[in-house]
Amino acid sequence: MDFLTLVRNQWDRVAAWVAIVLGALLLLLGWLGVSDALLPTEQVPYIVSGGLGGICLIGIGVMLWLSADLRDEWSELHEIARQLGREDVTQ
């Protein structure tokens, strides 16, 4: 499976990984920024942008990944319903 096909078929999992990696990077940059700042007033912006921003991105990534798992499960259940001739229960 080439990369473009993977992105097209599994866009939510790819987006999840991108968000998680970016979130981790943001946390790391925030930590580095806080380490270099001496005054608390210089550190707080790094906590908000790096810390809270990183947590948000990681949260979105985890949500996307779990949501993709749920969608796959739903697709399989829908297929079972279709084979049983009861597609109406998935409406």
Add this chain to the structure above:
Amino acid sequence: MRDLLALYATTFVGVLLVFLAWYEVSASTRLSSQVRWTNVGVSGVIVLGAGNLFWLLRGRRANGQLKRLLVPLVPAPDARLREAAAVRLVAGRDMTRFHRADCALVTGKPVTAASEAAHHRARRQPCGVCLPRLEGE
């Protein structure tokens, strides 16, 4: 659809609050003001997290409801088929262990059946959960 809109709305509001908090914190040099805006940012994280959690719980509940509707509709396999499935030993192409066909660890996975000797030749170990070796003992 309403759940999806709620997810989008909470994510948007959450990100907006964090961005606003960062903007105001960066513009201020007073710690008291920064702490106040940091609280706004934390509120944004909470809003975003709650929205995402709600979305996942709704999805999980929807799948559960569908399962409960479908399970009674699936015809039960007769006893002979169940017995035959129980002694079949299966494994996927890249798997390092072989399983009984009814093992939960291979449910829904692309597996093929083979003899125990064939699995051993492919350097596969018996699964520690379904214990396929005990079948012949």
